[in-house]
């Protein structure tokens with residue numbers, strides 16, 4: 034029987050990026066969820082196209098944004114983040130059993146918003162003569178998924194609450210860069226992404242606190258412990274405190290950012 038949790042596996046395994054995004058947008062939220070099922074990991078997660086070539090983050094060159102090539106490279110990097118975000122959201126749904134049903138529905142909806150973000154960026158990229166796969170990309174986001182596959186608390190702490198929250202810090206600056214080279218369409222896409230991403234981080238905060246309460250853990254010290262244990266990429270200022278507040282971070286946490 035297909036359940037909501039098994040229905041995410043075909044798109045997660047799909048290699049073609051556009052076909053993946055379309056399959057995610059076609060997922061039905063009306064399927065039975067079957068929260069208690071322990072599902073075996075199929076080989077090939079996540080399915081990815083042959084291109085882009087994955088390289089170390091340090092090997093990716095920044096090109097001047099005033100050139101079409103430079104702007105395309107930036108849009109490509111953003112599209113790559115969104116493709117990772119699709120897979121990250123889908124992976125939570127099948128992998129982690131015994132969460133409340135709204136948890137799974139939240140992450141399918143998030144995967145659908147990520148699919149929309151990917152499609153918006155990819156269509157824009159195509160409109161300036163490029164496509165997804167044209168530039169090298171890095172695998173930092175999926176590396177964190179791999180590291181945290183054994184514990185839903187670590188996954189939620191380090192993906193939505195750390196990496197997606199980093200996106201909240203960075204997005205306004207990226208939008209300004211695009212607008213400064215008169216890419217108003219790109220700027221509008223980033224406005225949509227920003228609004229949705231506040232929701233994704235808020236969902237991450239909600240479930241992080243829910244799991245901490247269930248395990249009788251202090252959410253503040255636990256987050257510090259998880260950072261020490263998994264050593265993900267460091268947070269870099271400037272922080273978007275307003276967006277982080279909207280996404281449900283506590284004042285105490287904002288102060289700890291420094």
Ligand SMILES: [Fe+2]
Pocket residue numbers: 115118146147150226230
């Ligand atoms: Fe996104």
Ligand SMILES: [Fe+2]
Pocket residue numbers: 118147197229230233
């Ligand atoms: Fe997101």
